Amino acid sequence: MSGKTMLHMEDVYVSYQDRQKRENLILNDIDFKVSEGEFITVVGPSGCGKSTLLRLILGAERPTRGKVLLDDREIETPDRHRGIVFQKYSLFPHLTVLENIVFGLNARDPSLLRRFWRPFRFRERRARHLDEARSYLDRIGLAGSAHKFPHELSGGMRQRVAIAQSLIMKPRILLMDEPFGALDHATRMEMQLFILEQWEAHGMTIFFVTHDLEEACFLGSRVVVLSQYYQTDAGPGQGAKIVGDLAVPGAHPKPTDFLYSPEMGQLVARIREEGLDPDYLQHIRDFNLTHRDAFRTVNEREWKQDACEKPA
Numbered sequence: 001m002s003g004k005t006m007l008h009m010e011d012v013y014v015s016y017q018d019r020q021k022r023e024n025l026i027l028n029d030i031d032f033k034v035s036e037g038e039f040i041t042v043v044g045p046s047g048c049g050k051s052t053l054l055r056l057i058l059g060a061e062r063p064t065r066g067k068v069l070l071d072d073r074e075i076e077t078p079d080r081h082r083g084i085v086f087q088k089y090s091l092f093p094h095l096t097v098l099e100n101i102v103f104g105l106n107a108r109d110p111s112l113l114r115r116f117w118r119p120f121r122f123r124e125r126r127a128r129h130l131d132e133a134r135s136y137l138d139r140i141g142l143a144g145s146a147h148k149f150p151h152e153l154s155g156g157m158r159q160r161v162a163i164a165q166s167l168i169m170k171p172r173i174l175l176m177d178e179p180f181g182a183l184d185h186a187t188r189m190e191m192q193l194f195i196l197e198q199w200e201a202h203g204m205t206i207f208f209v210t211h212d213l214e215e216a217c218f219l220g221s222r223v224v225v226l227s228q229y230y231q232t233d234a235g236p237g238q239g240a241k242i243v244g245d246l247a248v249p250g251a252h253p254k255p256t257d258f259l260y261s262p263e264m265g266q267l268v269a270r271i272r273e274e275g276l277d278p279d280y281l282q283h284i285r286d287f288n289l290t291h292r293d294a295f296r297t298v299n300e301r302e303w304k305q306d307a308c309e310k311p312a
């Protein structure tokens with residue numbers, strides 16, 4: 001990892017208009033810098049704007065105010081340097097596994113006219129793409145499933161294909177939006193190790209959104225906590241801020257037994273409590289910490305009710 005800033009979210013605000021044309025602030029003054037090769041995990045309560053943050057980095061959306069800079073240049077549209085993997089629906093259902101993986105490489109070909117203009121070169125290029133896709137299939141352990149369709153695969157296999165589909169484009173930044181959220185525990189663990197292997201092999205920068213704090217601490221070299229619940233006189237509806245930004249100590253990637261170690265427990269507790277910016281400590285009260293999804297929050301009605309019950 002180099003120390004030079006690669007990505008800078010500079011004073012970013014995002015708001016959407018609701019049906020009554022009222023501005024609804026989602027992200028409130030997000031400002032952070034990221035160096036090449038970091039593995040950033042993003043956690044926070046439901047609806048705080050984690051996916052919105054990823055869409056800004058992808059370039060699928062522009063901030064209402066502020067800038068998202070990559071190498072000091074504003075990100076305006078998606079490009080092949082940034083890939084994204086979602087929890088579901090990343091694959092084309094009508095294409096085989098091999099066709100899904102090769103799709104991006106073929107789509108990158110400058111013009112289909114070349115097919116007629118220089119047919120030999122065109123075929124040679126397509127054959128090279130297929131070879132490359134097969135080597136990715138090998139790497140993800142799915143060489144035997146090249147000609148299967150997505151519906152014939154298990155959830156874990158589908159996510160491997162979705163990750164390979166992104167990796168083959170050699171993105172500098174890989175964005176992952178709860179990619180393992182729908183998987184069972186064993187498959188999820190297997191996929192966590194898989195993504196760490198890929199990160200080590202490719203050295204890309206990763207933004208990984210998860211609701212699971214343990215997953216965030218195990219995978220990330222840095223955990224960013226985003227929350228719309230923090231101390232404010234104005235009450236809810238003020239948009240989410242970064243309420244915690246912690247470097248994960250120790251070697252990275254961590255050995256698997258770290259997951260079951262007291263250090264891991266301490267780290268999770270620290271992020272839940274001490275690790276948060278003291279100005280925003282109040283938002284911990286709003287998390288249901290006994291729930292296994294520790295970032296589930298009380299709903300807005302309870303939040304308001306509780307605020308009313310507070311002594312003046």
Ligand SMILES: Nc1ncnc2c1ncn2[C@@H]1O[C@H](COP(=O)(O)OP(=O)(O)OP(=O)(O)O)[C@@H](O)[C@H]1O
Nearest residue numbers: 016017026044045046047048049050051052053211
């Ligand atoms: N295009 C849009 N138009 C209007 N509102 C939107 C739009 N996109 C997102 N929102 C709202 O912005 C808020 C943040 O959404 P986002 O999906 O980024 O949150 P999240 O933290 O990823 O949520 P979750 O953890 O539940 O997936 C939500 O209240 C959502 O309804």
